[in-house]
Amino acid sequence: MSDTNSYHLTASASWRDYLEMCKPKVVLLMLLCATVGMFLATPNMVPWHILVFANLGIALVAGSAAAMNHLMDFKIDADMARTKNRPVAMGRISTTQGGIFVAVTGVLGLVLLATLINPLTAWLNLASWIGYGVIYTVYLKRATPQNIVIGGLFGAAPPLFGWTAVTNSIDGGGLLLVLIIFAWTPPHFWALAIDRMEEYRKVDIPMLPVTHGELYTKIHILLYTIVMIIVSVLPYLIGMSNLFYLVSALALGSGFLYWSLVLLRGTNRRAPIETFRYSIVYLMLLFVALLIDHYAFPVDYLIQFEAA
DSSP: OOOGGGOOOSSOOOHHHHHHHTOHHHHHHHHHHHHHHHHHTOSSOOOHHHHHHHHHHHHHHHHHHHHHHHHHTHHHHHTSTTTTTSHHHHTSSOHHHHHHHHHHHHHHHHHHIIIIIOHHHHHHHHHHHIIIIIIIIIIIHHHOTTHHHHHHHHHTOHHHHHHHHHHSSOOHHHHHHHHHHHHHHHHHHHHHHHHTHHHHHHTTOOOHHHHHOHHHHHHHHHHHHHHHHHHHTHHHHTTSSOHHHHHHHHHHHHHHHHHHHHHHHTOOTTHHHHHHHHHHHHHHHHHHHHHHHHHHSOOSHHHHHHHO
16 A cells, blocks of 8 residues: 555545544543543642643643644554555545644644643643654554553653652652553553454564564463562552452452463463553553542652652
8 A cells, every 4th residue: 555645545534443543442441541641649629720731731742742643653553454455544534634624623632731731741741742653653563562561651751740740759659550550551561462463464564473482472471460460459558548449459469360360371272452442441450540549548658658
């Protein structure tokens, strides 16, 4: 398939095509994590304008970065079954149209955050946009099998965005939430990479199962899952959460460990995609547990932190 600049567009773009470019399911998960970060940053309720405008700004910047990913990867997307129907890959949206959409949504999101929330949150979102939209998409994805590990830092930042939207400061609690998602990202995405290994091999993207083999990747999924479980209990160990969260984290982590072991055994052909799907449920429920614990079983962590 030739460059989209010379495409004959198969159909006029609809709003659904532009929404698809934003990867709405991924952005919704990011917004959940960002919202939990907001609530965990204060012992009180989050002001309504922060909830509304911070999430709107974060969604616009995240959607812009996702659209940038569509734009830069359209040739790869066209050759992969999972992504071949994406709007830019199919030619429903041209590179020019996509570029304008990326710029408008990104700038609008940053302006909202800078003017209605605080400049720190806007700068952090800009750094994340550059990290995912440019450094990961353009360079890391094609350069190293550790692309997900390194690039995962950019996608792990949403709870910190929520935290700084409330506090206007980078604190240990917000960074710990980032660390949880950072540890979660490799086993989450490597499971999908195993399921789509031949597609990544076809387009010459050096995902870990392509460069080091399936068994090597499964072992690393198991190891990172163990690391993730350890990291996930840190909020309890530092007094940031209570027993409800600890039990939830261990129960959810046990489920992730189960699927990692099923994946390693190799007797279930659906284990890679089921592990990937469980990983999404895991992160959602883990952050919901943090939120429930924060208000149902309050601790004095934030009061002590603010006093210090």
